[in-house]
Every structure is written in C-alpha cells, then in structure tokens.
Amino acid sequence: MTDEVVDVQLLRMGDRDAWDALYAATCRRTYRVLYHLTAAKQSVLEELNQDVWLSAIQSIDRFDATRGTAADWILGIARHKGLTFLRRQYASRVVCVGGSGDLPEPTATVDDDHDAVERAALLRAAIESLPENWQYVLRQKYQSGRSVREIADLMDATPKSVESILSRARQRLRDLLREPTSP
Amino acid sequence: MPDHIDDIPGDDELAGAFDADVPEPSPEHIAELRRQVARHTRSAPVGAVLSSGASAETKSRAVPVSIAAIATVLLVAVLAILPVVNDASAGLQHTLKATREAVWIHGATTIERNGRTVTAESWCSPVERVVAFRSPRMLHFVDYARGLQTSYSEKPGKVFRWKADAGTEGFGRRFVLALLNDQDLTSSFPFHDVSEVRKHVVSVDGRPSTQYSFRVQAKDNPDRYWDTTVRTDPDTGRIVLWQDLHSGGMHVTTRFDYPDSGPRDIFELGAPATVEVVELPTPDSELFGK
Numbered sequence: 001m002t003d004e005v006v007d008v009q010l011l012r013m014g015d016r017d018a019w020d021a022l023y024a025a026t027c028r029r030t031y032r033v034l035y036h037l038t039a040a041k042q043s044v045l046e047e048l049n050q051d052v053w054l055s056a057i058q059s060i061d062r063f064d065a066t067r068g069t070a071a072d073w074i075l076g077i078a079r080h081k082g083l084t085f086l087r088r089q090y091a092s093r094v095v096c097v098g099g100s101g102d103l104p105e106p107t108a109t110v111d112d113d114h115d116a117v118e119r120a121a122l123l124r125a126a127i128e129s130l131p132e133n134w135q136y137v138l139r140q141k142y143q144s145g146r147s148v149r150e151i152a153d154l155m156d157a158t159p160k161s162v163e164s165i166l167s168r169a170r171q172r173l174r175d176l177l178r179e180p181t182s183p
Numbered sequence: 184m185p186d187h188i189d190d191i192p193g194d195d196e197l198a199g200a201f202d203a204d205v206p207e208p209s210p211e212h213i214a215e216l217r218r219q220v221a222r223h224t225r226s227a228p229v230g231a232v233l234s235s236g237a238s239a240e241t242k243s244r245a246v247p248v249s250i251a252a253i254a255t256v257l258l259v260a261v262l263a264i265l266p267v268v269n270d271a272s273a274g275l276q277h278t279l280k281a282t283r284e285a286v287w288i289h290g291a292t293t294i295e296r297n298g299r300t301v302t303a304e305s306w307c308s309p310v311e312r313v314v315a316f317r318s319p320r321m322l323h324f325v326d327y328a329r330g331l332q333t334s335y336s337e338k339p340g341k342v343f344r345w346k347a348d349a350g351t352e353g354f355g356r357r358f359v360l361a362l363l364n365d366q367d368l369t370s371s372f373p374f375h376d377v378s379e380v381r382k383h384v385v386s387v388d389g390r391p392s393t394q395y396s397f398r399v400q401a402k403d404n405p406d407r408y409w410d411t412t413v414r415t416d417p418d419t420g421r422i423v424l425w426q427d428l429h430s431g432g433m434h435v436t437t438r439f440d441y442p443d444s445g446p447r448d449i450f451e452l453g454a455p456a457t458v459e460v461v462e463l464p465t466p467d468s469e470l471f472g473k
Contacts, residue, residue, distance in 0.1 A: 050219065
C-alpha cells in the first residue's frame with residue numbers, strides 16, 4: 001500500500017517502479033482500447049501502444065488527479081491516439097477513392113456509415129475503459145441478457161449493488177461518449 | 184464529423200458492443216514496451232522528495248509519507264476495491280459502507296519493525312472531505328472541499344500550502360474513490376494477488392465480533408506478502424482494528440474510533456500558529472487549458 005499512497009507523486013517524478021506498476025496494471029487495456037478503435041493489425045497496434053505510453057511519460061505533468069486515476073488518464077490518451085489514427089485512416093481512404101485528387105463529394109451514406117462505425121468503436125473503447133467488475137456486470141446484462149437478480153446471484157451480491165454498478169457504468173459510458181473527440 | 188457524441192447508448196447498442204474475440208498483445212510487445220518505459224524513467228526513493236516543479240522550495244522539501252495515512256487509506260481503499268465474489272467480500276463491503284457513514288474516523292497506528300516502534304495518528308471525514316495525518320516527523324492536512332493541502336514539519340518550520348491534487352493520489356484520490364466508486368482489486372494492488380478472503384466470528388471481551396482476513400502477495404515474489412486482519416464493532420459494524428503482518432517482519436496495527444469532531448486545519452493539527460505560510464504556485468504545466 002505504500003506504493004499506492006505515493007504513486008502519482010512518483011509518476012510525476014518519473015519513478016521507474018511506479019511507472020512499471022501502472023504499466024503492468026494497464027498496458028493490456030490500452031492495447032485493447034486501441035484495437036477497439038482502430039481494428040488495426042498487430043504491428044500497428046503495438047506501435048500505437050508504444051506511442052501512448054511514451055506520450056504519457058512525457059506529459060505526466062498535465063495529469064490532474066482530481067479528475068480520475070492514473071489508469072483513467074492513460075486510457076484517455078489511448079482513446080485519443082486511437083481515434084486520431086482511425087480518422088487518418090478514413091481520410092486516406094477517401095484520398096485513395098479520389099485517385100488523381102478529383103475527390104468525390106462525400107455522400108450522406110458515407111458519412112452516416114463512418115459515424116456509425118466510429119460510434120461503435122468509441123463505445124467499445126469506452127467499455128474497455130471501465131473498471132473490470134463494471135464491464136462484467138454490463139456484459140452479463142446486455143450480452144448475456146441476464147436479469148439483475150441473476151447477476152446478483154452470480155456475484156453473490158445484492159440486486160441493489162448490481163443496480164448501483166449498472167447505473168454508474170451507464171453514467172460513466174455517457175460521460176466518456178460525450179468527451180470531445182476531435183483529436 | 185461530430186465534435187462529440189451525446190446520446191445515450193441503447194440496450195441493443197450495448198449488447199453489440201461486446202466483442203468476444205479481442206486480441207491480446209504479444210508477450211514480446213509487453214516485454215519490449217516495458218523495457219522502453221523503464222528506459223524513459225528512473226529509480227527514485229519512495230516518498231523521499233515531493234516535487235511539484237513549482238519552486239526550489241518545493242523541490243528541496245522532504246515530505247515523508249505518513250504511516251498512519253497509509254493505514255487509513257489501506258483500510259478504506261481495500262474495502263472499497265475488494266470484489267463482491269463471496270460472503271466475506273460482501274461483508275467487507277458492508278463494513279466499508281458502515282465505516283464511511285461516520286462523520287469522523289480516527290486511527291491510532293503502531294508500526295513495529297526490528298524492535299523499533301513508531302506511532303502516528305490519522306483522521307478523515309467523508310462528510311467534510313478532509314484528511315489529516317500526524318506523525319513524529321510531519322503534519323499533513325488535505326481539504327478536498329477547498330482543493331488545498333498543507334504540510335508542516337519542524338524543519339524547515341514553515342507551513343506549505345498548495346493544490347490538493349499534487350501527491351494526493353494515495354490519501355486523496357483513493358480515499359474519494361473508496362467513498363464513491365467501485366474499483367477492481369488487481370489494478371489497486373499492481374503486481375500483487377489477493378487471496379484467502381475469509382470471514383470469522385471471534386470473541387472480544389466476551390462479545391462476538393466479525394473479523395475478516397486476507398493475504399496480499401507479490402506476483403513476482405511469493406515470499407513477499409502481508410496478512411491483513413480487519414475487526415468490526417458488533418454494534419455499529421464499523422472497523423475498530425486493522426492489522427497487517429508483513430512477511431518481512433513488520434507489524435502495522437491501527438485502532439479506530441469515531442469522534443464527533445476532528446482537526447479543521449493544519450494548525451488544529453499542531454502546527455504553531457505563528458509560523459510562516461508559504462504558498463506554492465501551480466506549475467505552468469498544470470494551469471487550466473494547458
């Protein structure tokens with residue numbers, strides 16, 4: 001717990017052990033957030049993940065601990081990087097379609113399709129950014145179609161506590177989806 | 184392209200958002216990136232120096248982490264993050280709920296190691312959003328309602344006051360999280376496993392008292408662990424004793440009580456009323472909009 005108490009201060013100081021602890025706890029989650037947003041191949045995901053972590057080390061002074069945990073912060077960086085990549089990919093595809101530079105007028109269908117794809121990606125990335133027990137409850141509820149009572153039985157918890165998690169998870173998802181998404 | 188997306192995800196949308204086949208990063212990538220992170224960071228003594236980057240005074244000011252603070256945070260944070268997977272864990276959650284409803288929580292901590300004993304005190308008020316620590320070496324007071332923290336030690340004999348978020352993840356952010364949120368256990372004990380969560384009923388002064396225990400063990404070194412025991416008050420359900428027995432021989436014991444009031448600032452905590460108060464400016468890098 002000593003590490004727990006001082007970790008942000010140590011992160012700010014660039015302490016190796018503190019960063020290693022944050023890395024061990026979060027590196028797979030940043031990778032999965034990037035996958036959800038970009039669906040890129042492994043080599044690209046690894047490059048993006050590296051960019052996320054090295055950017056985090058460089059910009060730790062901007063981390064405001066009153067707005068979330070260090071893990072929340074770095075997952076936010078991953079969402080930002082992933083979305084930037086996604087939009088660049090989209091832009092480059094449009095250029096390819098245009099070929100010689102004579103770009104076609106974007107149609108409503110293209111925009112709608114892209115917005116839908118982006119929203120789905122953002123939602124998956126947002127879910128990945130939630131605490132794992134919240135993800136578990138959401139998965140049981142919406143993917144497996146279990147009732148609150150059934151989830152409570154699975155977790156040996158009270159229905160009230162499950163409802164509380166569901167409520168907070170939905171609120172957090174709403175907040176994450178409302179984050180400004182322009183890179 | 185929308186600058187933000189502000190409608191609420193529906194049930195069908197949520198149902199379709201779970202991808203059953205998410206690839207995991209390769210072990211080679213995990214190891215290589217870990218090496219890179221290590222190359223861009225450095226070794227530093229835990230809790231040795233508090234650096235906000237604001238001033239020379241800040242950089243040179245040594246602020247040891249209060250052991251009482253650690254104990255209090257451990258008490259509240261661990262209870263908040265233990266997953267509700269069995270009766271013992273559910274009981275711990277209930278205990279947390281009862282504890283955080285107290286107006287003031289006071290802990291008296293004793294640390295014994297290698298025949299040496301250190302004592303410290305801590306207070307926290309979930310209602311007032313205030314946390315305070317007093318050890319032989321330092322005083323520390325954090326006012327989350329006002330967003331300020333203050334620190335005092337005999338050397339240099341000044342009160343330093345600065346923004347509450349700097350260096351307060353442990354007894355600030357974690358404390359607030361413990362009050363308001365669920366946290367998953369693994370991310371709160373990096374490199375550690377929590378096991379053997381158990382619930383017992385023991386007799387204390389002839390009265391039955393519920394007691395919880397669990398082990399926190401380092402993943403990379405199973406020989407390094409600590410066993411925690413939490414005892415509750417049979418009448419109120421609140422925590423009255425927290426004990427950690429570390430494999431290295433250190434024993435940390437905190438006894439809790441619930442006073443009606445507690446310190447309101449660093450001076451009520453014991454800082455001399457006449458000492459100079461030094462305001463530490465917010466670093467440029469932390470100013471709003473940067």
